[in-house]
Amino acid sequence: MSSTERLQRYLADERGGCGDEEVSQRLAELEEIDAAAGGPALDQDVGLLSALANETRYKIVRILHVAGEELCVCEFAPLLDVSDSAISHALSQLTDAGLVTRRKEGKWRKYRATARANAVLIALDGSREL
């Protein structure tokens, strides 16, 4: 069964129209919606979301967000139950995704949450009780 046959029956059911014209018009609408939905930002967004979709990485970003200042890698270690290496991997992925920025200061590395990271966390917080 082609996927548009089901759509055709659906449209006949819901809207009374049952001609091919009806179907292709709705299909065109849906594809317009799809085009608006799936711009080039899609991959970037999914990358960002994947980076946040892990407890270790989420916690790092949350901590930076709450701290409101840049933190040294060595300050995360006591708060996260994973190896230094895992923390470093996490920070790399977060940097690639545009959620944190890195700055060298002598032998220490300091990380800060980006505006984008803060925006997403604020949206999560603001919509929690909806």
Place this chain on the structure above:
Amino acid sequence: MSSTERLQRYLADERGGCGDEEVSQRLAELEEIDAAAGGPALDQDVGLLSALANETRYKIVRILHVAGEELCVCEFAPLLDVSDSAISHALSQLTDAGLVTRRKEGKWRKYRATARANAVLIALDGSREL
């Protein structure tokens, strides 16, 4: 090496203080930040982000967001290159995560994006150019 030894050296380096007191005070600050960061919402948030962190599921939510109305499962099928089963699995996970709601109408099932889903997508859109 304990993870607080490094922190101790860091604080000595950055702030001049080198006593145990300095370290335990900063540790207390960090743990307070951590506590504020890692509330009970953590698992829920990571679940939500995991649900969105997949192209198929992200597209579904985007489509619903752009459409601004409820859509029938049969309307997604022509737009997504996966099986009906995969769409159904995706919708279940999105429902569990609180990103979409489900409604029965006769033999059809209609889904709608939640306010939370819309809030997160708006945050992503609004922070894209930052």
Place this chain on the structure above:
DNA sequence: ACCATGATTGAATAATTGCTCAACTGAATG
């Protein structure tokens, strides 16, 4: 120059995920 330390990288591996197929449930219709 050498060494110690902070952090990163790459390989290896265990765990998780995403998809499909096949079987199933529930609703409408003859």
Place this chain on the structure above:
DNA sequence: CATTCAGTTGAGCAATTATTCAATCATGGT
């Protein structure tokens, strides 16, 4: 009530991911 159709569920498998260990890079002190 048998059949058809919309959608869901669960098992199984391929692909991806999260972590650790070991090796390495980079910085600063001796």
